Amino acid sequence: MALAPIDETHALQIQAGTIGRKAGHAFEDEITLRINSMEYPLPTSRPNGAKHVIVGDPAMTLLNYIGSSLGFKVISRAVAISTGALATSEAGQKWLSINGANVRRCKSDIVITISDSHASQTVGISTKQCSKKTPTNAQLFFTTARGFVKLLRDNGIAVSDAALSGLREFCGDAGFRPLDNAEILATRIVDPRRFFWEEIDADARDEWEVTLARHQEKITRLLLQKAYIDDPFIPDFITHKTKLANDWHTSEVALYSIDELVKLSCKYQGFVRRPYRVNKGSYRDPQGVQHLAPRFGIVQMQRGGQAQHPEQLQFNLEAGYFYGLEKLSD
Structure with a gap:
């Protein structure tokens, strides 16, 4: 029988035991761990003149981007779950309950619940990464x-x-x-x-x-959003590490809401x-x-x-x- 997390804390404990075991999930694993270890409350901020391609800590830029898009001026708390790591658990874990929804297969690589002093919202994140010196498809x-x-x-x-x-x-x-x-x-x-x-x-x-x-x-x-009929968390945002970086804090990432990316793609x-x-x-x-x-x-x-x-x-x-x-x- 699959191990069923009884609450958010238990879910994060399961994640801690399974995360990082598959190299293909390294990028979302690191984002997840950093978001869950940040100190809150956290004011949202965007670099001056930033559009969608930003150099910096991918976890921080993602959280800022989501918070700004949702209209949150201060993030009081954020909890991230890496769905890919859980899906490949060596301990037999094949699903996770997030906000009451059983996640077995998910187009989102990360699910984040973000809160300010007034409300909470759960969003799905699709992640892409390139480990070459120049971007690839x-x-x-x-x-x-x-x-x-x-x-x-x-x-x-x-x-x-x-x-x-x-x-x-x-x-x-x-x-x-x-x-x-x-x-x-x-x-x-x-x-x-x-x-x-x-x-x-x-x-x-x-x-x-x-x-x-x-x-x-x-x-x-x-x-961009559909893969599984029973997917409870389709992606709302995408974060794409564009190329190989010297270190985590100098990573170049491209960030979009799915609405933005669809609109820009058609305009392109x-x-x-x-x-x-x-x-x-x-x-x-x-x-x-x-x-x-x-x-x-x-x-x-x-x-x-x-x-x-x-x-x-x-x-x-x-x-x-x-x-x-x-x-x-x-």
């Missing part, structure tokens, strides 16, 4: 063609069966690949494991391009097709061959391509998107 959503279409349909966006089949061609689903058609395979000079965007059924491609353009704001929000650009070439791997493109990659806003849409997930559809945040968005947020 960040995974946003990992699914399948069928999973993505179900997500859209479940949220009121119509997608035809023909469009689903076209997306399955793009992902390289079994039965929808060049490999599955001897006539196509006989003359193919590029990757036989999938069709590229410019190669999928033309009507399906046209439908997708209209859908992604027409519903860009809603689809971007779904990718609509649906576009970006040309590219495959220059490495087993199926390098011959000279003169290029492909088209679907993009909308700061979101990159591509086939996952991993050997263990051959039919996956992957959505990434464009590398360095925060620098481009900073120019738009005046």
Whole structure:
């Protein structure tokens, strides 16, 4: 039987025993520990002229950003729970009760309850981090063609069966690949494991391009917030460590509410097709061959391509998107 925390203190005790055991959770673990060890009350403050990209202590900048966004001038108390660390507990802990909600799977990596003298509010935080010297793209959503279409349909966006089949061609689903058609395979000079965007059924491609353009704001929000039907804490904010830092206090982080990020992403650009070439791997493109990659806003849409997930559809945040968005947020 999973260990059920009986109150907030017990929950933090469980977290203390499980946090930090998985390297992939190091960033949110450190933020969580620092927020829970700060001295309160804490006045909220923002660096002069700061927009969304800020250099400093990621825990302090996040707390200030949330407090300022909620209109809290002084934070009397804040309690942070790292949902990722709890989900990978070696002690068998598979869920946690936060504010009466049982959290088993959560798109938010951290859940913070923040209070001032008048009220308390619980918010979800999505975290991203880059450990390279220059920013790289960040995974946003990992699914399948069928999973993505179900997500859209479940949220009121119509997608035809023909469009689903076209997306399955793009992902390289079994039965929808060049490999599955001897006539196509006989003359193919590029990757036989999938069709590229410019190669999928033309009507399906046209439908997708209209859908992604027409519903860009809603689809971007779904990718940022939705992952699980039973998720009680969808992200309200995102904090992104942009690149490798010399130490914690000189980290560069980008911070947004989800509302801000969706708005800025749509302002950044609509649906576009970006040309590219495959220059490495087993199926390098011959000279003169290029492909088209679907993009909308700061979101990159591509086939996952991993050997263990051959039919996956992957959505990434464009590398360095925060620098481009900073120019738009005046």
